[in-house]
Amino acid sequence: MKLQISALALVAALASTSAASAADAPSAAHLAAMKKLVASGQYKTAVAKLTSDYDRIVADLVTLTEIPAPPFKEQTRAKAYMEMLKAHGLSDVEMDAEGNVMGLRRGTGPAGGPLLVVTAHLDTVFPEGTDVKVRREGAKLSAPGIGDDTASLAVDLGLIRAMDAAKIKTKGDILFMGNVGEEGPGDLRGVRYLFSKGKYKDRIKYFISFEPGRERITNAGVGSKRYHVTFKGPGGHSYGAFGLVSPAYAMGDAMAQFGKIQVPAKPKTTYTVGLVDGGTSVNSIPFAMSMTVDMRSEGKAELKTEEDQFLAILPKAADAENATRSTANGKITVDNKLIGDRPVGATPMDAEIVQVAAAAVAAGGGKPSFGASSTDSNIPMSLGVQAVTLGAGFEAERAHAPDEYLTLDKPSDLQHMAIGLATVLALAGAEVR
Amino acid sequence: MKLQISALALVAALASTSAASAADAPSAAHLAAMKKLVASGQYKTAVAKLTSDYDRIVADLVTLTEIPAPPFKEQTRAKAYMEMLKAHGLSDVEMDAEGNVMGLRRGTGPAGGPLLVVTAHLDTVFPEGTDVKVRREGAKLSAPGIGDDTASLAVDLGLIRAMDAAKIKTKGDILFMGNVGEEGPGDLRGVRYLFSKGKYKDRIKYFISFEPGRERITNAGVGSKRYHVTFKGPGGHSYGAFGLVSPAYAMGDAMAQFGKIQVPAKPKTTYTVGLVDGGTSVNSIPFAMSMTVDMRSEGKAELKTEEDQFLAILPKAADAENATRSTANGKITVDNKLIGDRPVGATPMDAEIVQVAAAAVAAGGGKPSFGASSTDSNIPMSLGVQAVTLGAGFEAERAHAPDEYLTLDKPSDLQHMAIGLATVLALAGAEVR
Numbered sequence: 128m129k130l131q132i133s134a135l136a137l138v139a140a141l142a143s144t145s146a147a148s149a150a151d152a153p154s155a156a157h158l159a160a161m162k163k164l165v166a167s168g169q170y171k172t173a174v175a176k177l178t179s180d181y182d183r184i185v186a187d188l189v190t191l192t193e194i195p196a197p198p199f200k201e202q203t204r205a206k207a208y209m210e211m212l213k214a215h216g217l218s219d220v221e222m223d224a225e226g227n228v229m230g231l232r233r234g235t236g237p238a239g240g241p242l243l244v245v246t247a248h249l250d251t252v253f254p255e256g257t258d259v260k261v262r263r264e265g266a267k268l269s270a271p272g273i274g275d276d277t278a279s280l281a282v283d284l285g286l287i288r289a290m291d292a293a294k295i296k297t298k299g300d301i302l303f304m305g306n307v308g309e310e311g312p313g314d315l316r317g318v319r320y321l322f323s324k325g326k327y328k329d330r331i332k333y334f335i336s337f338e339p340g341r342e343r344i345t346n347a348g349v350g351s352k353r354y355h356v357t358f359k360g361p362g363g364h365s366y367g368a369f370g371l372v373s374p375a376y377a378m379g380d381a382m383a384q385f386g387k388i389q390v391p392a393k394p395k396t397t398y399t400v401g402l403v404d405g406g407t408s409v410n411s412i413p414f415a416m417s418m419t420v421d422m423r424s425e426g427k428a429e430l431k432t433e434e435d436q437f438l439a440i441l442p443k444a445a446d447a448e449n450a451t452r453s454t455a456n457g458k459i460t461v462d463n464k465l466i467g468d469r470p471v472g473a474t475p476m477d478a479e480i481v482q483v484a485a486a487a488v489a490a491g492g493g494k495p496s497f498g499a500s501s502t503d504s505n506i507p508m509s510l511g512v513q514a515v516t517l518g519a520g521f522e523a524e525r526a527h528a529p530d531e532y533l534t535l536d537k538p539s540d541l542q543h544m545a546i547g548l549a550t551v552l553a554l555a556g557a558e559v560r
Numbered sequence: 561m562k563l564q565i566s567a568l569a570l571v572a573a574l575a576s577t578s579a580a581s582a583a584d585a586p587s588a589a590h591l592a593a594m595k596k597l598v599a600s601g602q603y604k605t606a607v608a609k610l611t612s613d614y615d616r617i618v619a620d621l622v623t624l625t626e627i628p629a630p631p632f633k634e635q636t637r638a639k640a641y642m643e644m645l646k647a648h649g650l651s652d653v654e655m656d657a658e659g660n661v662m663g664l665r666r667g668t669g670p671a672g673g674p675l676l677v678v679t680a681h682l683d684t685v686f687p688e689g690t691d692v693k694v695r696r697e698g699a700k701l702s703a704p705g706i707g708d709d710t711a712s713l714a715v716d717l718g719l720i721r722a723m724d725a726a727k728i729k730t731k732g733d734i735l736f737m738g739n740v741g742e743e744g745p746g747d748l749r750g751v752r753y754l755f756s757k758g759k760y761k762d763r764i765k766y767f768i769s770f771e772p773g774r775e776r777i778t779n780a781g782v783g784s785k786r787y788h789v790t791f792k793g794p795g796g797h798s799y800g801a802f803g804l805v806s807p808a809y810a811m812g813d814a815m816a817q818f819g820k821i822q823v824p825a826k827p828k829t830t831y832t833v834g835l836v837d838g839g840t841s842v843n844s845i846p847f848a849m850s851m852t853v854d855m856r857s858e859g860k861a862e863l864k865t866e867e868d869q870f871l872a873i874l875p876k877a878a879d880a881e882n883a884t885r886s887t888a889n890g891k892i893t894v895d896n897k898l899i900g901d902r903p904v905g906a907t908p909m910d911a912e913i914v915q916v917a918a919a920a921v922a923a924g925g926g927k928p929s930f931g932a933s934s935t936d937s938n939i940p941m942s943l944g945v946q947a948v949t950l951g952a953g954f955e956a957e958r959a960h961a962p963d964e965y966l967t968l969d970k971p972s973d974l975q976h977m978a979i980g981l982a983t984v985l986a987l988a989g990a991e992v993r
Contacts, residue, residue, distance in 0.1 A: 252841075311842060349799060353842055365854045366782060366934070369830035375851075379815025379833070386809030386884070397802035400812070401842040406835035409744060409786055409852045409900070413834065418808075419842045421798045451819070467842070501799070 151476050152495065153486035161486035165549055167559040169293045173552075174545045176292035180285050181537055184544075185268075187211070188281035188521075189261045192273045197257075201226055201249040201307045208249065208280060208305040215287045217303060225320035229304040232287060234297045234555065241332035242300040243555045245286070247279035247519065248309035248317065248336070248503060252527050269532040274523020278533060279337035280305055282519040286548050298556030302327055309503050314353075314467045318503040322510060333480050333514070333554045334507040339526065339533070340518030341543040342493040344484045346474045348505030349395075350430045351423040353467025356381070356441060360448075361457035362407065362414030372452040372459045374405065374416040381444035382418065388436050394426035395499075396433055419466070425499050427471040438463065469501055472508025480513040483553045491546035520544035584909050585777075585928060586919035594919035598982055600992040602726045606985075607978045609725035613718055614970055617977075618701075620644070621714035621954075622694045625706045630690075634659055634682040634740045641682065641713060641738040648720045650736060658753035662737040665720060667730045667988065674765035675733040676988045678719070680712035680952065681742035681750065681769070681936060685960050702965040707956020711966060712770035713738055715952040719981050731989030735760055742936050747786075747900045751936040755943060766913050766947070766987045767940040772959065772966070773951030774976040775926040777917045779907045781938030782828075783863045784856040786900030789814070789874060793881075794890035795840065795847030805885040807838065807849040810892045814877035815851065821869050827859035828932075829866055852899070858932050860904040871896065902934055905941025913946040916986045924979035953977035 153161070164170055177184075196204040209228035213220045217230025228249075234240070251272030253259070261270040283303055290297075308316030318336075322328050338345075358374035358381075382400050390396035398421065405416030422437060424430035445459045474481055476497075485495040500516060507514035520543035523533040552559065586594070597603055610617075629637040642661035646653045650663025661682075667673070684705030686692070694703040716736055723730075741749030751769075755761050771778075791807035791814075815833055823829035831854065838849030855870060857863035878892045907914055909930075918928040933949065940947035953976035956966040985992065 351843075365832035365834060366828075366830050366856050369828075369832070373819070373832065375815055375833035375836065376819030378836075379812045379819065382808055382812025383816050386806070386812065386881075395799075395802075397799050399798035399802070399806065399843070399845050400808035400839070401798060401844055401846065402839035403808065403811075403836045403849060406833070406852070409834040410784075410832070410854045411834055412832050416836055419839070421843045423799050448819075 153482050153489055157482040157486040158489055161483070161490040161549060161553060164553055164557065164559060165490050169295050169559040170549065170552065173289040173293035173295060173548060176289040177285055177544055177548065178541055180288055181541060184281050184285045185535065187284055188273065188278045189268070191280050192261050192270045192277045193259050195255065195257065195259050196249050196251050196272070197253060197255050198250050198308065198310055198312045200255060204249050205305060205307065211284055212303060215284060216291070223320065223325055225317055226307040227304055227317045227321060229302055232301040232303060234299045235558070236298045239330065240299060242302050242327060242330050243333045243335065243551065244302045244304060244331055245283055245335050245337070245551055246304035246306050246503065247283055248276045249280070249305045249307055250310050250313055251275065251277070252310045266535040267532055268535065269530065271529050271531050274339040274521060274531055274533045275526040276309065276338055278339060278521040278523065279519035282544055282547065283337060285544065286551060289548060295552065296558050297552065298558065299332070301551065301555050306503060315469055315503055315506055318506045322506050331507065331512055334504060334512055335551065336503040336516040337519035337547065338502060338516050339521055339523035341520060341522060342488050343496050343498060343518040344481065344488070345498050345500045345502060345504060345516035346476070346481050347425060347499035348470065348472040348508040349423050349425050349499050349501045350427060350471030350505065351421060351467055351469040351501055352430060352434050352465065354420045355417060355464045355466045356420065357415055357417045357462045358445065358459055359415045359462070360459045363412045363456065365410040365412055368412055370453050371412055371456055372448050372454055373412045374459055375413055377444045377448035377459045378416045378418060380447060381440050384440045384444065385420070385437060388433065390433060391429055394424055394429055396424035396426065396429045398422045398433060423501065424471060430471055469505045470509030472505055474508055474513050474515060478513045480515050480554060484515050484517055484550050487546045487549040487553065491542060491549065493546060517547060517550065518543060519547060586915050586922055590915040590919040591922055594916070594923040594982060594986060597986055597990065597992060598923050602728050602992040603982065603985065606722040606726035606728060606981060609722040610718055610977055610981065611974055613721055614974060617714050617718045618968065620717055621706065621711045622701070624713050625694050625703045625710045626692055628688065628690065628692050629682050629684050629705070630686060630688050631683050631741065631743050631745045633688060637682050638738060638740065644717055645736060648717060649724070656753065656758055658750055659740040660737055660750045660754060662735055665734040665736060667732045668991070669731045672763065673732060675735050675760060675763050676766045676768065676984065677735045677737060677764055678716055678768050678770070678984055679737035679739050679936065680716055681709045682713070682738045682740055683743050683746055684708065685743045699968040700965055701968065702963065704962050704964050706964055707772040707954060707966045708959040708964065709742070709771055711772060711954040711956065712952035715977055715980065716770060718977065719984060722981060728985065729991050730985065731991065732765070734984065734988050739936060748902055748936055748939055751939045755939050764940065764945055767937060767945055768984065769936040769949040770952035770980065771935060771949050772954055772956035774953060774955060775921050776929050776931060776951040777914065777921070778931050778933045778935060778937060778949035779909070779914050780858060780932035781903070781905040781941040782856050782858050782932050782934045783860060783904030783938065784854060784900055784902040784934055785863060785867050785898065787853045788850060788897045788899045789853065790848055790850045790895045791878065791892055792848050792895070793892045796845045796889065798843040798845055801845055803886050804845055804889055805881050805887055805892045806845045807892055808846055810877045810881035811849045811851060813880060814873050817873045817877065818853070818870060821866065823866060824862055827857055827862055829857035829859065829862045831855045831866060831870070856934065857904060863904055902938045903942030905938055907941055907946050907948060911946045913948050913987060917948050917950055917983050920979045920982040920986065924975060924982065926979060950980060950983065951976060952980060
């Protein structure tokens with residue numbers, strides 16, 4: 128889960144990504160259809176099941192939270208979640224080659240038709256060795272990763288049980304998934320695989336990623352480019368070899384020049400030097416220094432322009448250093464490694480998935496909060512597949528911090544899980560009575 | 561041991577530190593006196609003892625090398641060396657409050673008179689956990705720290721045995737010492753203590769520090785100032801908090817500006833950014849970034865000027881960043897910590913200690929190689945106490961590298977140990993027949 132920007136900023140952002148204004152969702156027709164769905168007996172039965180299942184959902188999220196899932200090390204949690212998917216009676220339960228786990232809830236339509244993906248990500252930002260034991264003080268449950276995104280995995284299982292309890296059938300198949308690689312270094316590898324090599328890749332009509340929160344409808348994906356840049360040189364003794372070129376001055380110059388880049392406020396475009404590292408000792412001219420850079424934009428062209436400006440700075444900084452000091456023992460060179468590449472994308476406001484999600488929030492007594500963020504939905508959005516990232520129902524705080532926690536609030540939690548249920552049912556073509 | 565600059569560069573350097581030219585040492589009188597000393601029967605007996613003791617000197621250096629002595633963790637080796645000093649019959653053997661170990665070889669003069677310090681440093685540059693087992697392949701002995709400066713500790717013990725075997729008495733006392741804190745982070749703490757708080761501080765007339773090498777006479781001390789600089793700011797999410805001030809741009813600017821400082825070639829003055837570190841994650845505006853800087857000069861005024869220029873850059877870089885981006889959540893601040901402070905100093909070419917050392921090299925069949933370096937002698941030099949750093953006799957290679965080694969060459973090793981012996985005897989006022 129990445130920080131979501133405000134609806135206000137989004138109006139401007141969407142203007143640039145050719146989506147309609149926030150005022151258009153939900154349409155009267157979508158709201159009316161949704162109101163009919165949530166008034167049905169079967170939906171009410173399903174919500175009753177969610178309610179009676181509340182403690183189990185909480186128990187599941189504690190179980191899953193306590194299985195560490197650092198980036199690229201999600202396998203233990205993935206296997207546990209795969210067993211849970213099997214126990215929920217899904218068909219074709221499997222782990223794909225990237226490490227995603229998934230199973231189908233078959234619809235009434237012919238096999239192989241369009242499907243809805245409902246996913247939450249397995250990975251957390253926390254490294255191996257982090258204490259992930261859940262501490263409970265009253266309604267407050269604390270543990271790294273408990274909200275982002277472990278709680279959503281447990282909620283999705285609750286949705287399956289609720290649909291089953293109410294004997295709800297859908298026209299289309301629903302692929303329930305726990306995916307890998309959403310956080311930083313994972314670079315969306317799980318969902319990227321799903322859409323590039325996964326066996327369902329040509330069948331996905333709608334894509335929902337559940338993340339912590341309530342009433343959020345993330346329908347624009349902030350694109351990002353991340354680079355690890357290393358300046359290299361001959362190095363040497365700080366005193367004996369003084370006068371030789373140094374990666375330190377080249378990198379310092381590049382950092383300073385990068386800080387001068389002008390970016391548009393709309394579409395929002397940002398950059399940062401996140402990390403620096405390097406050198407041999409206090410009394411050595413470094414032979415290598417590195418920096419890690421993050422660039423983001425809601426605009427595809429703006430992200431490209433920013434990236435081009437950044438990439439042009441690097442050789443200039445190396446050249447300037449080579450022109451300033453001696454290259455007798457070697458020149459300063461610069462290596463760029465693209466370590467993150469999240470496409471810009473958006474799902475238009477008039478797309479069915481946005482209309483349905485907004486109608487479910489409104490019919491459920493809430494107020495849709497549209498926004499742009501960088502989540503698993505970036506991948507389908509960039510491919511033109513209708514996708515949204517929605518709040519699963521629990522309200523979590525301090526995501527990405529060791530003191531992450533969520534506060535249980537049963538009536539409100541259930542109200543918002545029911546909104547998610549309604550969204551899933553409507554998109555999968557539920558045949559409710 | 562620090563890199564020694566060439567005699568050629570030194571001629572210029574010394575001109576600025578008011579020492580005489582290299583051509584003046586040794587004087588004819590000093591050479592004549594030294595020739596007389598080395599022709600004496602007692603000196604020859606002492607050299608014969610060194611020769612018969614060669615294998616023991618090698619055994620001692622292996623024993624000491626295999627006791628790790630990282631900076632600030634010299635105690636185990638210090639205790640072992642203290643026991644060796646005791647076993648050599650010195651009086652007043654002790655460890656001082658800083659961790660130096662020492663013992664007196666009393667002279668024939670009244671107690672409490674001027675004395676000669678003969679020291680080698682206990683510490684190596686290598687961190688805890690480094691494998692310090694000595695590997696021997698033919699004449700090649702390899703281990704981290706074997707040359708710098710462990711071999712000198714063993715040679716100094718050999719000098720005591722040689723003087724005792726020849727029943728040589730000196731007028732003045734000789735304080736044999738193994739000192740702590742010569743390397744990088746130690747910042748000369750052992751010898752600094754000796755001259756500021758040690759009980760012999762007001763009695764030291766001459767100071768010899770033995771280091772690896774042959775015929776080197778380091779009679780100028782390169783001064784250095786080292787800083788650890790931290791730029792701090794409010795930090796924040798790279799996307800959500802974009803626009804806030806960042807330590808990265810302030811530090812990059814400071815690095816680039818530092819790289820533009822103009823320093824004189826004579827006296828040699830240098831600077832480097834040795835290490836950089838900082839940041840939270842690729843997608844965070846850092847709340848702290850640090851760099852470690854080394855500045856050196858053979859000229860006291862030039863070092864001060866350089867330091868002042870550097871220190872002026874830092875707040876300017878912080879101010880520039882505070883003027884460029886938002887300080888709504890806090891400003892960029894900068895902290896400097898002085899982590900190294902080695903005074904500039906020189907022992908003039910006409911000083912007795914330089915003349916005697918040069919005469920011993922010449923009388924021993926060698927050619928004195930004068931130079932400037934940054935060693936324990938910096939401290940007495942800066943205080944006006946006559947001091948030199950001399951080669952103990954073994955030729956070591958790859959100092960400060962894990963593949964450090966020395967190649968045994970018995971005739972040449974002994975020739976150069978005998979030169980050291982002659983220097984010590986002459987300075988302590990040996991009464992040889």
